[in-house]
Amino acid sequence: MVYKTNFLKQVVVNDYDPLADETATFDLTNEALAGIWITVKGDLVSADVSVRDILDSITNIDVWHGGFNVCHFPHAMDALMMHCKLKGANPYLVHSAQVIDDVVGVTFPIMFGAPYLNSQMALPASESNRKRLTLGLDIATADVDDLLIDIAEVLLPNTTPLGCIKTEEITVTNGSTGDHDLWLQTNWDLLKLNIYAPTVPSGTTYTSTVERAGLEINDFAYGYKYVPWEIIHGEMMDELESNALGNEQHSHLVAGPLACGFPILLDDDKDHYAELDFFFNRDLKWKAPLHNASTAKLKYNSGVAENFRIATASYVPTSMLEY
Secondary structure, X not given: OOOEOOOEEEEEEEEEOOOXXXXXXXXXXXXXXXXXXXXXXXXXXXXXXXXXXXXXXXXXXXXXXXXXXXXXXXXXXXXXXXXXXXXXXXXXXXXXXXXXXXXXXXXXXXEOOOOOOEOOEOEOOOOOOOEEEEEEEOOOOOOEEEEEEEEEEEEEOOOOOOEEEEEEEEEEOOXXXXXXXXXXXXXXXXXXXXXXXXXXXXXXXXXXXXXXXXXXXXXXXXXXXXXXXXHHHHHHHOOOEOOOOOHHHOOOOOXXXXXXXXOXXXXXXXXXXXXXXXXXXXXXXHOEOOOOOOOXXXXXXXXXXXXXXXXXXXXXXXXXXXX
């Protein structure tokens, strides 16, 4: 059920211009907060950059509700993939000529509820638990310099949500091939589990860091049981509405303005991600019941002995937030 409500989208900062690499902190509203929109923009140092190249300018993203870390990502691309899935749309690209010294950028959301602008799911209003956003900023990368940041927040005035979405990125130490168990937190129910694999099918081989993956709760398979990489990678297509060519033309091509659009959307980035989805149509009835489970494990088979990353989206009832 979608409970629509009034909203107010307002600027937190416009053209924030860091003079050196830093971790910048921005105070957010005391009202209920549906989401944040972040724009990363700058000048092209080299041509044919991807979305990931632009996002290298952000070295970490954290959102706090008082002492509760409701969003934690050391890799901005992982944040974009998770939150664009929660929003249901690809990011917006600023300019796309791919000419050195031209301006370039990308806008993406950080979601605290889904569907978007849902009065039942957001960070709650609070005077005592102040909300804040921290961004690690790299003012000059190999691809983008003269960094500028825009931030807007989306308020839901006079709203009392029942819960919110908490998202977190975790690095998985993976020192061998074969079958493995990764123990998961059982504090909250699970909505989505995204996987970033450094090695994915290419050339003449289907080998990937994660060959198969599934979920076990209390030692029983739940939702996914050793599903092959290419199938859970295909789930990344679900829910995403394109702003250009469309996901039906999604392909993993080399970077370049003529390769597949303006400039390449996520085509050289999206191939490294897969998803175990328990939030179909943004409906809580599908959520994986990890809260208070005895055990919860990501069961996976690894084709390459190398570390990888996961990102989780969990549902946190308002009553469980720190006050």
